[in-house]
Amino acid sequence: MPPRARQPPVARYCLACPLVRSRHEPVTMPRTSTAEYASPAQAAHAFDGRYVIISPLGSSHTGRTYLARQLELDRLVVIKFMHEPRSARSSRPLERFQREARALARLDxxxxxxxxxxxEAADGRRYMVTEHVEGRPLAALQERFGWLPQERVVGLLDQIASALAGAHDHGLVHRNLKPRSVVVSESRDGSDHAHLVDFGLVKESAPDGAEPASHGVTGGPGGWYGTPRYLSPEQAFGRPSDARTDVYAIGLLAFELLSGRPPFDAHSPITCAYMHAVVAAPALDAQPDGTPIAPRLRDLVARCLAKAPEDRFPTMHALRAALEDATGTASTAERARAEWATMVDQPARGALLKLRPRPRDRGLVRLTPRTQPPSPRPPARPEPPREAAAEVWPPRSRPLGLNRWDLWLVILVAFAAALLGALLGR
Known part of the structure; x- marks a missing residue:
């Protein structure tokens, strides 16, 4: 077999690990073939005569999702069935389900x-079908590795903010951004490609800021709209939401991806919502491996997590401009690919590599080229001359430093003196 021509190295983020691999090194991706699922017997019992249900994927506020195969086009899709309402008179589940479908239909x-x-199926169940995105939920990457490199986080945030900016341009507010709402796949050039897959709590922004009745952190019939760990302060208080609510959610996602932990977490949903409402976000100075956070990126996250909506970025477009500013370039993805490609190309020239285990998973290693010259150490500051201490009179007494044997000697002398005094007294 003739040797394969070597291709130029291109930075590729592996979805199974946080390392970057070159193009000539294979990256294992979960490829799913539609032929391995649906047999002729299954096709005879296809849902609605067009889809074969394969496996459950999860549940959201509006319904339960399943991986399915569309028979006519022979492709994988995702089907969401609406939750059954608790009461026959309740129309809220149907309204939310239809609102999500209308929002997805408007977004391209x-x-x-x-x-x-x-x-609507023959049995009366409402359903919607969306495209199947090959990849892994962002929550799966986070649960496995805890945190991601800053360049990768900035690239993902820019794509998510782009999707939210498109929704805001159509008058839609997401209100429930979290790691499980994002699926990360691999694009053709090897970089990350993020997709928003859940719009279950989307709402249309009204001119007067109208919002469904809610009791905020006090609970009650309305409760709050969202996941307690990813609530905004206005959601916790039951106040109207707008585009700045999603800006706060971007800040929560950025904090968690950079540090490996959410800024607010508690066992009680009420406590977690209360912390979002009144407790200031902790400082974000460095990543778990000691890498300092870029100052502009740190300030960006802090501004996103401001309690007052007017203190945050006013729009997603302003947030994206700040993300570009935080890295000092107009394209964060291209900068990350270029830097990683340079690092991957150095071992091919014979550069030595230093393997450094990650603190969260000792089984993984991080590649750091040794060919870069060490950063020069700052010159040591000369110590100021010590001034002679002023004499103190009378001199201060110092405590006696007695060890164990000195203590026994003192006790023995005292006992001998007492015994001698008793004998002389007789």
Whole structure:
């Protein structure tokens, strides 16, 4: 077999680990074939005559999702069935489900999963069909590795903010951004490609800021709208939401991806919502491995997590401009690929590598080239001359430093003196 021509190294983020691999090194991706699922017997019992349900994927506020195969086009899709209402008189689940479908139908964005079909099954169940995104949820990467490098985080945040900016341009507010709402796949050039896949709590922004009745942190029939760990202060208080609510959620996501932990967490949902409402976010200075956070990126996260909406970025477009500013370039993804490609190309020239285990998972290693010259150490500051201490009179007494044997000697002398005094007294 003739040797394969070597391709130029391109930075590729592996979805199974936080390392970057070159193009000539294979990256294992979860490729799913539609032929391995649906047999002729399964096709005879296809849902609605067009889809074969394969496996459950999860549940959200509006329904339960399943991986399915569309028979006519022979492709994988995702089907969401609406939750059954608790009461026959309740119309809220249907309104939310229809609102999500209408929002997805209005959005045509490269970082949003597209709506393919919507309807009502023969048994009366409402369903919607969206495209299947090959990849892993952002929550899975976070649970495995805890935190991600800053360049990778900035690239992901820029794509998510782009999707939210497109939704805001159509008058839509997401209100429930979290790691499980984002699926990360691999693009053709090897970089990350993020998709928003859950719009279950989306709302149309009203001119007067109208919002469904809610009791905020006090609970009650309305409760709050969102996940307690990823609530904004206005959601916790039951106040109207707007685009700045999603800006706060971007700050929560950035903090968690950079530090490996959420800024606010508690066992009680009420306590967690209260912390979002009144407790200041902790400082974000360095990553778990000691890498300092870039000052502009740190200030960006702090501004996103401001309690007052007017103190945050006013729009997602302003946030994206600040993200570009935080890295000092107009394209964070291209900068990350270029830097990683340089690092990957150095071992091919014979550069030595130093393996440094990550603190969270000792089984993984991080590649750091040794060919870079060590950073020069700052010159040591000369110590100021010590001034002679002024004499103190009378001199201060110092405590006696007695060890164990000195103590026994003192006790023995005292006992001998007492015994001699007793004998002389007789």
């Amino acid at each position: 964005h490269p970082h949003v999963a597209r709506l393919l079909d919507y309807g």
